[in-house]
Amino acid sequence: MGLYDRYLAARVRLSNEDAPNHIALVITERDLLEPNAYGTLTSFLRWAFDTGTETVTIYVSVLDAEAIPTLRQTLSELESPREVAIRGPEADAPADAPVQVSIGLGGREEFAAAVRQIAEDAAAGALAPDDIDESEIERRLVFRNQPDLVIKTGAERLSDFLIWQSVYSELYFTDVNWRAFRRRDFLRAVREFQERQRRFGR
Numbered sequence: 001m002g003l004y005d006r007y008l009a010a011r012v013r014l015s016n017e018d019a020p021n022h023i024a025l026v027i028t029e030r031d032l033l034e035p036n037a038y039g040t041l042t043s044f045l046r047w048a049f050d051t052g053t054e055t056v057t058i059y060v061s062v063l064d065a066e067a068i069p070t071l072r073q074t075l076s077e078l079e080s081p082r083e084v085a086i087r088g089p090e091a092d093a094p095a096d097a098p099v100q101v102s103i104g105l106g107g108r109e110e111f112a113a114a115v116r117q118i119a120e121d122a123a124a125g126a127l128a129p130d131d132i133d134e135s136e137i138e139r140r141l142v143f144r145n146q147p148d149l150v151i152k153t154g155a156e157r158l159s160d161f162l163i164w165q166s167v168y169s170e171l172y173f174t175d176v177n178w179r180a181f182r183r184r185d186f187l188r189a190v191r192e193f194q195e196r197q198r199r200f201g202r
Helices: 001-015 039-052 065-077 107-123 134-140 181-195
Strands: 022-028 055-060 085-087 099-103 149-153 170-174
Touching: 001 181, 039 055, 039 181, 065 085, 065 099, 107 134, 149 181, 170 181
Parallel strands: 022 055, 022 149, 055 099, 085 099, 149 170
Antiparallel strands: none
């Protein structure tokens, strides 16, 4: 680790503000075709947990649905420091591990499925309309945790990412592409998060 990296790490560690408890990373299937893409992903997880983060969500946007099985297989072999839960468009169970991976499961699709479940339960008499609130919706989402910080590499666009969960997240965009993403880029994101005044919609 270089001198500048050590400097950034010290600023993060010595800050009076907490590091993000939950970090989300937005990448694309194309990013994972880059050389050493999975090695960088393993390093990213290590960097996050080293700063005190408890949950990391990795959102892989997918243009070609046929690529999902291959991505799932490769990501299931990821050398992760914590347990990994991978979910795709067919997900029927929540992601409840410290590392949560979404492959091609868009936020609108996830939200629509939750609403559909609520409508089915209401029609069956198992759920009263007055009982439908934010917590009831969140209970039926695949990815239930709300990220504190969302990091997007390469472009200022999130696409169809966790549209319910990230409404109060701090967004960090970097021009650095995934193939060139380094520890210092991660630490810069965390440091900027610490310097922001979060308003949670207020």
